[in-house]
Amino acid sequence: MKRAYNFNAGPSALPLPVLKRAQEELLNFQNTGMSVMELSHRSKEYDAVHNSAKQRLKKLMNIPDTHDVLFLQGGASLQFSMVPMNLLGKDQVANYVLTGSWSEKALKEAKKIGKTHIAASSKEANYTYIPRLEDIQLSENAAYLHITSNNTIFGTQWREFPNLPVDLIADMSSDILSREINVGQFALIYAGAQKNLGPSGVTVVIIRNDLLERIPDNLPTMLDYRTHSSKNSLYNTPPTFAIYMLSLVLEWVEEEGGVKAIEARNKEKAAVVYEAIDASNGFYAPHAEKDSRSLMNVTFRLPNEELTKKFLEEAKEKGFVGLAGHRSVGGCRASIYNAVPLEACEALAEFMNDFYRRFS
Ligand SMILES: Cc1ncc(COP(=O)(O)O)c(C=O)c1O
Numbered sequence: 372m373k374r375a376y377n378f379n380a381g382p383s384a385l386p387l388p389v390l391k392r393a394q395e396e397l398l399n400f401q402n403t404g405m406s407v408m409e410l411s412h413r414s415k416e417y418d419a420v421h422n423s424a425k426q427r428l429k430k431l432m433n434i435p436d437t438h439d440v441l442f443l444q445g446g447a448s449l450q451f452s453m454v455p456m457n458l459l460g461k462d463q464v465a466n467y468v469l470t471g472s473w474s475e476k477a478l479k480e481a482k483k484i485g486k487t488h489i490a491a492s493s494k495e496a497n498y499t500y501i502p503r504l505e506d507i508q509l510s511e512n513a514a515y516l517h518i519t520s521n522n523t524i525f526g527t528q529w530r531e532f533p534n535l536p537v538d539l540i541a542d543m544s545s546d547i548l549s550r551e552i553n554v555g556q557f558a559l560i561y562a563g564a565q566k567n568l569g570p571s572g573v574t575v576v577i578i579r580n581d582l583l584e585r586i587p588d589n590l591p592t593m594l595d596y597r598t599h600s601s602k603n604s605l606y607n608t609p610p611t612f613a614i615y616m617l618s619l620v621l622e623w624v625e626e627e628g629g630v631k632a633i634e635a636r637n638k639e640k641a642a643v644v645y646e647a648i649d650a651s652n653g654f655y656a657p658h659a660e661k662d663s664r665s666l667m668n669v670t671f672r673l674p675n676e677e678l679t680k681k682f683l684e685e686a687k688e689k690g691f692v693g694l695a696g697h698r699s700v701g702g703c704r705a706s707i708y709n710a711v712p713l714e715a716c717e718a719l720a721e722f723m724n725d726f727y728r729r730f731s
Pocket residue numbers: 380381445446447448449473519521522523524542543544545563564
């Protein structure tokens with residue numbers, strides 16, 4: 372069986388050992404005579420899976436006891452609404468840094484809930500860079516400052532995070548667990564699982580416990596973080612199979628040497644692809660400015676549409692999947708999340724070098 376070189380932006384590549392383990396355990400999970408999907412979410416077997424996913428994430432990300440981990444549904448997109456519903460007080464202002472389409476969407480939802488302010492933006496430059504920390508201007512009465520740590524569509528990523536007297540909230544959907552971060556610096560982190568954590572269907576929320584005290588009492592039960600925090604994310608039926616897959620992915624990260632080792636490999640992988648871009652004399656034009664380049668999504672353009680089409684066609688024939696840029700920006704994008712092996716990046720770089728030699 373030949374596995375594709377999978378550069379999909381999400382859902383995206385999963386580690387092969389994880390898929391094999393899931394396959395082995397599919398019909399008879401731990402001698403229960405059934406798959407994980409068929410277990411009651413109140414059974415002791417599922418409970419162990421659920422808690423192991425939570426504990427492993429806490430350990431791998433070094434999450435302090437001040438913070439809780441929640442497993443929710445509705446994707447990162449529902450967090451665009453839940454964050455302001457829960458945390459934007461009546462007389463407060465929600466602050467957003469705009470670094471791409473996802474932060475725009477987050478802001479759009481916050482506007483429906485209360486007052487908002489754009490604390491910094493790179494929209495005027497078509498989101499080619501991350502604003503400098505010193506250019507972030509908070510409003511009065513800021514409820515929180517929201518950032519998107521990695522911009523999946525434009526291929527930019529924050530290197531350092533703002534250290535301002537305000538609760539920092541980050542959408543880390545496309546770079547959670549890809550590098551070491553200080554979780555204590557954030558009031559809340561959220562991420563859809565389908566890039567670095569597992570399959571789609573579960574959204575991880577890491578929330579500082581004291582934020583729960585700010586939540587108004589009139590929210591629908593399922594949209595109130597307290598519901599999920601007080602019931603260990605088992606208030607209703609959780610996405611059990613997705614959480615099981617998450618626990619297997621986390622086990623795999625541990626076996627690979629933890630987040631530090633994953634980060635080193637991610638840097639090596641990204642360097643290989645950016646090297647092909649930089650060695651092409653502008654044939655592959657990167658979207659992101661150099662110091663804002665993402666280690667997760669490498670975005671670039673070829674000299675014209677015809678060559679882009681040819682590049683994508685040839686890439687497809689060679690087994691590279693998912694290289695077309697997001698429909699809103701065009702060009703090409705290679706998403707090289709944790710589970711994409713170095714060899715896939717090397718094969719892509721080799722193909723890019725060869726294509727450049729033939730068509731430049
Ligand atoms: C940075 C970022 N935020 C949010 C989303 C939306 O996530 P979901 O599809 O889980 O709602 C995505 C999806 O690609 C993303 O990349």
